Amino acid sequence: MNQYDLAETYDWNYENAPKQLPELAIPEAGGQWDFCGLPIGAPLGIPAGPLLNCDWVLYYSRLGFDVLTYKTVRSRYRKCYDLPNLLPVASPQLEVGAGEVLVVDSGGPPRSWAISFGMPSKDPPQWRADVERARVGLQSHQVLVVSVVASPEPDWTLAEISAAMRGALSGLPLVLKIGLFEHPVAASAFIQAVRPNCAALSTVNSVSAAIRDSSGQILFDGNIRGIGGECVRDRCQAEAAMLASLMQTHAPDLKLVGVGGLGDADSVKQRLAAGAHHVQIATAAMLDPLVGIKIRRQLT
Numbered sequence: 001m002n003q004y005d006l007a008e009t010y011d012w013n014y015e016n017a018p019k020q021l022p023e024l025a026i027p028e029a030g031g032q033w034d035f036c037g038l039p040i041g042a043p044l045g046i047p048a049g050p051l052l053n054c055d056w057v058l059y060y061s062r063l064g065f066d067v068l069t070y071k072t073v074r075s076r077y078r079k080c081y082d083l084p085n086l087l088p089v090a091s092p093q094l095e096v097g098a099g100e101v102l103v104v105d106s107g108g109p110p111r112s113w114a115i116s117f118g119m120p121s122k123d124p125p126q127w128r129a130d131v132e133r134a135r136v137g138l139q140s141h142q143v144l145v146v147s148v149v150a151s152p153e154p155d156w157t158l159a160e161i162s163a164a165m166r167g168a169l170s171g172l173p174l175v176l177k178i179g180l181f182e183h184p185v186a187a188s189a190f191i192q193a194v195r196p197n198c199a200a201l202s203t204v205n206s207v208s209a210a211i212r213d214s215s216g217q218i219l220f221d222g223n224i225r226g227i228g229g230e231c232v233r234d235r236c237q238a239e240a241a242m243l244a245s246l247m248q249t250h251a252p253d254l255k256l257v258g259v260g261g262l263g264d265a266d267s268v269k270q271r272l273a274a275g276a277h278h279v280q281i282a283t284a285a286m287l288d289p290l291v292g293i294k295i296r297r298q299l300t
């Protein structure tokens with residue numbers, strides 16, 4: 001199977017995306033599933049990150065994932081951070097404010113990593129044409145999501161920002177991807193501010209930590225990085241449960257997308273049981289491109 005090469009740059013992985021579609025039997029997931037009201041075959045998707053361009057989108061669309069998110073794009077070109085962009089780390093399940101994680105230099109395949117890309121973007125004419133190629137290449141039971149990021153002005157409110165985004169979407173659903181809340185009161189205020197304009201909240205973007213190498217040095221000039229993979233699973237599960245319960249009370253029409261630390265059928269079932277209507281997998285799907293097919297076999 002083709003995989004993202006951690007030792008190579010983002011641009012190298014962009015240029016060396018898989019060109020051939022896998023021809024594998026995709027197990028039926030059983031049941032009826034949707035993504036923000038759009039029908040899909042199974043509740044599994046890929047969040048923003050692993051799918052750098054159309055070729056990566058189409059590759060994973062033949063591996064059991066029915067919601068494919070095109071990696072975050074911007075209104076102008078932005079360079080990627082230098083390597084390492086993905087640095088394997090070892091940690092017990094992370095809590096907020098856990099502080100630090102340790103780099104692992106050797107051993108088996110990583111299960112978690114520090115993510116350090118700086119959300120690069122190609123120029124809009126390049127990504128727009130590429131997004132369109134991805135859209136037409138998907139199958140009828142699949143959905144393409146395009147992740148965008150922007151820098152708000154200090155006087156803009158959450159309600160204004162979400163209303164402007166919704167206005168630009170001509171009726172397509174708006175999903176807001178969010179980080180961890182320090183307190184349910186803040187989460188509740190957020191939900192009520194964005195509720196009129198968005199179809200779903202996607203949680204969690206990542207759990208952040210400082211990164212220390214085996215010689216004791218703090219890396220990335222002491223800046224924290226988002227951690228993805230197994231060690232964020234429990235914290236992301238708790239966040240999804242907290243949000244689902246608030247949404248039931250304050251915004252029953254809003255859907256939840258579960259992200260963070262998912263990598264097997266049990267964790268997927270738990271996140272759905274906590275209230276997510278759909279789940280997305282980044283790290284585990286990069287480490288094992290067959291993970292979607294394996295999970296689907298156990299969802300039937």
Ligand SMILES: Cc1cc2nc3c(=O)[nH]c(=O)nc-3n(C[C@H](O)[C@H](O)[C@H](O)COP(=O)(O)O)c2cc1C
Nearest residue numbers: 047048049072204205228229260261262281282283
């Ligand atoms: C290689 C990689 C690149 C990522 N790039 C983005 C990005 O561009 N925008 C974004 O919102 N999240 C990005 N993420 C975060 C993922 O969407 C996801 O929220 C996070 O990795 C937690 O999920 P996981 O534990 O399944 O990896 C990236 C993650 C990875 C692994």
